[in-house]
Amino acid sequence: MKLVAITSCPNGIAHTYMAAEKLAKTAEKMGHTIKVETQGSIGVENELTTEDIKNADGVIIAADKQVDKSRFHGKRLLEVSVTDGIRRPEELIAQFEKNEVPVYMEQTAAMKLKSVEEVKKERSQKQNPVYRNLMNGVSYMIPFVVIGGLLIALSLAIGGEPTAKGLVIPKESIWNHIFNVGAASFTFMVPILAGYIAVSIADRPGLAPGMVGGYIAANGSFYGSQAGAGFIGGIIAGFLAGYIVKAIKSIRVPQVIQPIMPILIIPLCSSLLVAAIFIFILGQPIAGIMEGLTSWLNSMQGASKVVLAMILGAMISFDMGGPVNKVAFLFGSAMIAQGHADIMGPIAVAICIPPLGLGLATLLGKKKFTNEEREAGKAALAMGLVGITEGAIPFAARDPLRVIPSIMVGSMVGAVIAMLSRVADHVPHGGPIVAVFQAVDHVLMFFVSIIIGMIVTALLVNILKKPVDADN
Amino acid sequence: MNMTELVTKELINLNLQGSTKDEVMEEMIDMLNRTGALKDREMYKKALYEREMEGSTGIGFGIAIPHGKSEAVKRTSIAFGLKRSGVDWDSLDGEKAKLIFMIAVPTEQAGNEHLRILQLLSRKLMDDDFRERLLDARKVDDVVQWFAQII
DSSP states (O other), X not given: OEEEEEEEOSSOSSHHHHHHHHHHHHHHHTTOEEEEEEEETTEEESOOOHHHHHHOSEEEEEESSOOOOGGGTXXXXXXXXXXXXXXXXXXXXXXXHTTOOOBOOOOOTTTSOOOHHHHHHHHHHHOOHHHHHHHXXXXXXXXXXXXXXXXXXXXHHHHOEEETTEEEOOTTSXXXXXXXXXXXXXXXXXXXXXXXXXXXXXXXXXXXXXHHHHHHHHOGGGXXXXXXXXXXXXXHHHHHHHHHHHHHHTSOOOTTTGGGIIIIIHHHHHHHHHHHIIIIIIHHHHHHHHHHHHHHHHHXXXXXXXXXXHHHHHHHHHTTSSHHHHHHXXXXXXXXXXXXXXXXXXXXXXXXXXXXXXXXXXXXXXXXXXXXXXXXXXXXXXXXXXXXXXXXXXXXXXXXXXXXXXXXXXXXXXXXXXXXXXXXXXXXXXXXXXXXXXXXXXXHHHHHHHXXXXXXXXXXXXXXXXXXXXXX | OOXXXXXXXXXXXXXOOOOSHHHHHHHHHHHHHHTTOBSOHHHHHHHXXXXXXXXXXXXXTTEEOOEEEETTBSSOEEEEXXXXXXXXXXXXXXXXXXXXXXXXXXXXXXXXXXXXXXXXXXXXTTOHHHHHHHHTOOOHHHHHXXXXXXX
C-alpha cells in the first residue's frame, strides 16, 4: 500500500517529528510505503504533492492542530491525535489493511448553502498576492476617504452659501473648520494607500518608505506637475517601496549592522530610492495619465456616461465583493478625492441592488426558493440596506448561471439611471445607509435608481428560476 | 552547529534524585537555571506546567519531554535527566518515565537551526537502540558523545 500522512502538534517542537518517525518506521516494517508531511514550528516540510495524494491508498492525519483536509477529498482518511501516531501506528496502518477506513467527502457548494464568511475566506486564500497587497492598502485608506468625503459634503451642504462661484463656506463659520478637517483627511489618503501596500509586501519596515513615496506621488510640485500622480501614483509608489524594502531586507549584512537595519538603513535607502524614481522618472508620466483621466471624465456626455455606468454596474455585481467588484469600487472611491463624486453615486446604487433585489425575489416568488434561501433572503435585505453586496453570495454560489446575470442587469439599470440623474456619493460606501449620512446628492433619484434596480433583479431571477420542492 | 551546543555537560544528570514528577521538574529546571539559560525561573516553570495541563508530555517508551516555549527563556537549551527507577509522568501508556528531556525554547526563536536539532532529537528518540543505550549510560561524556553524533 501507498500511504501519506500529516503530523502536527500545538508547539510543533517534538511530537510532530516523533509521530512522523514512528509512522515512517512502522509502515516500512509492515511492508508499505509512506510519505509524511510535518507541520511543525519550522514550517511545513516534506510537503505532500498533488501527485502523492493522487497515488495514495490512504491518508493518516495525526494532529492536535487543525489541518486542512480539503486536499484529501475522495480519499480514505483516518484522523487521530498526534500521540496516537506515536503510540499505536501499527493499529492505524492495520485499519487500512483491513479496509475499515471510510472515504472522506468534502461538502461541496451544491450540498450546502455557503455562508458569506466561508466564501470570503476561500477567496482570500485564492487571491493572488498583488491583489491582496493592493486591498490591504485600500482597506486602510477607506476610513480617510470616508472622513474627508463626509465632512466636506456635510460642511458644504449645511454651511455653504450659494454664490456666483458655486457653494462657498464663509471664512468665520464653524463649517469652514470642519471642511478643513475633511481636507486634512484627504491629504492622508494616497500616503496611507501606498504605505499599507508596502506593509503588506514587506511588513513594518515598508510603512515609512511607502508613505513618503505616496506623499511624493500625490504632490506634483516634487516633479513639476500641477495635478500630481494621484491614487495611481500611490499604488505604484506602494508597490515600488514594498519590493525595494523586501529586496534590501534579503541582503545579508554583518551582525554589527543588523540592529540598525530596520530603523535606519532600510527606511533611508528605500525612501530615497522610491523618491528618486518618482521625481526623476515616473512622476510626470503618471500625472499626465491622471490629468487625461480627469479631463476624460469631465468631457463625458450622454452615451459614453451610460456606457461607463453600465460597465461599473456590471463589475460591482459580477463577483459581489470579489476582485472585479473591488476594482470598480476603488475607481469610484479614488474619484471622490479627485472631485468626481458622481462616479461613486452609480456605484453606490449598484452595490446594494444584488442583495436587495434577491431579498425582494424571495418575498415575491416563495416557491422558487428553499426555506434556507428564504432565510438568507431576509439577511440579504438587511445587508443590502447597509451596502454589503456580499449578501447576494449565498444565492449566487448555489445557482450562479441564473442569479449572476439577473443581479448584473439589475445593477446596470440602477447605475445608468443614477448616472443620468447625476446622483453623486461623497463617501466610498454604498446602499441606502449613505443617504442617511447626507453624503448623497440628488437623494430622490438615488432611491428611485435603487428601487428600479431591485425590481428588475427580482423579476428577472424569478422568471429564470424553476420552482423547488418546499421540503428540498 | 550540533546538539552539543544545546545539551552541555552541566545539563546532563544520569542520576536524578527526585522521585515524583514535581521533584524531577524542579531539579531539572534548576539545572537549566544554573547554566544561565533562563531569564525568569518561575515564569518558565509556569510555561512548563501550562503545557502539561494540555496533555502529559510523557509520550510512552519511558520518555517524557516537558517543554516550554516562553519569553522567560534566554537561549534554546535541553536538559537530559535519567531516572533508572522511573517516575510516574501520567504517561499515555502508563509506563514510568525514565528518560526525561526538558526543553526550553525562547518565544522569539532567532534561527530555525535550534528547532531543526530538536526535530532530529525527537526522531532519534523513536529509535529503540538509541533509547536502550541512553538507559544504560554510565558516563556523562558518553552521552555527550552520542548526542554529538545526531546529525
